[in-house]
Amino acid sequence: MDRLLDPELLKALFVDAQIWVEAEILTLAALWELGAIAFTLVLARIIAIPFRKRLEPQVKKTRFDAKLSPIWRTLLPLITPIIWVILLWVAVAVADQLELRDKLMSVVVSLVNAWIVIRLITQFVREEVWARFIAVVVWVIAALNIVGLLQPTLDLLDGIALKVGQIRITALGIIEGLFYLVLLLWLANMASNLLERRIKKLPNITPSMQVLFSKLLKILLVIIAIFVAVNSVGIDLTALAVFGGALGVGIGFGLQKIVSNFISGIILLMDRSIKPGDTIGVAGTYGSIQSLGARYVSVITRDGIEHLIPNEELIVTRVENWSFSAKRVRLRCPVGVS
Structure with missing residues (x-):
């Protein structure tokens, strides 16, 4: 001092x-x-x-x-x-x-x-x-x-490298890849939200198919963003074949329930057995479907309680759809007589 x-x-x-x-x-x-x-x-x-x-x-x-x-x-x-x-x-x-x-x-x-x-x-x-x-x-x-010092810093980061086989991964490449990944995922999210709003305005598509198309578009855009970001780092996409196989095995063992719920959600959307707005009863829960998610279905009861039911449960258990073929739903209103 x-x-x-x-x-x-x-x-x-x-x-x-x-x-x-x-x-x-x-x-x-x-x-x-x-x-x-x-x-x-x-x-x-x-x-x-x-x-x-x-x-x-x-x-x-x-x-x-x-x-x-x-x-x-x-x-x-x-x-x-x-x-x-x-x-x-x-x-x-x-x-x-x-x-x-x-x-x-x-x-x-x-x-x-x-x-x-x-x-x-x-x-x-x-x-x-x-x-x-x-x-x-x-x-x-x-x-x-x-x-x-910007260019010397970039040269320094480019010199910090790890070589795996024929692939050279640099610190600068990783930073660029993360930047592209965040940017592309953000753009993919914005594009999917915009397309989802456009799809919901189409009158000739049912609500179930609207949700299905929105999900598939979002998944496609996210996959494209990830592949573009990985390619920007300099990693050959063909080198990911072995990693993809190992990832598939890991998903089969560790993420079985998550993948099962996701596939079940796609099946529910494709067969149109339930859709937003339907009144259903499943496993003691009775209410109307608020939304169909990738992992669960949101059901709101008459009391305003929202239940998140896994998609797999709607596939393997018995479901009562009160508005499957008609919108008329019977309401039971017990009246006490003195």
Whole structure:
């Protein structure tokens, strides 16, 4: 602590900072960069005016979907920063061609890019923990890029490798694979939810088939996301054949009940013996089906109690479907006579 408060040390730090400012800021090249930064900012604000005038009325219209409206409200304030970054990229490219200095512009580009990404993350990532984690990662990448250590860090991570047969797995590849996996799974989830809403609006498809198509689409999108992420790491997909066989054996022994419930759910959807809205009785439970899940069926009784019945139980036990062929359901109402 005494060392940090040493007057000589503080004086030396002040002198070093003064020298750095004189060498990096108070120069004609730096003044040119500051002028270019200010000019591109003013130009971006001018260019953004017609875009904002065109988009603001569209955002207020009720014809926009409830899911898209927050996205438009988030992108609207980012029009100026996005245009500014594009103009700064052009300025950096021109400076490189003219062999002029572009350090300050590169720093501003990194900071604005990080701010835009974090602003988008806070809108699309609802979980606060994940949003903070991604924000920290973005700021770290921006800081490494500013100090010129981003490429050496990437080279270092690429050098940390593990070779299994003909496959070379690097730390950088694993990080990229995890990034692609999270991104693609998020996109797959959004796409499946969007398609599910579209399928539910189709009048010629029964509720059971709607649930079945939604599940199959979600499974297909998740599988595609996983395979693309694995392939991005550099792992040949044909090398997963042995692993897939071992995984199948593990599923057969350890996850038998889960897989059984999943397959039973698909069978229930395909044979349409029960569907959302039906009134059923099974194992002493009587009520209407609220939803069909991948693992269980949600049944709500007349008292408002929701029972989660495994799909397998609806296959192997006797089920009373009161509305299988007709929607008319008899209600028993005991009346006491004095």
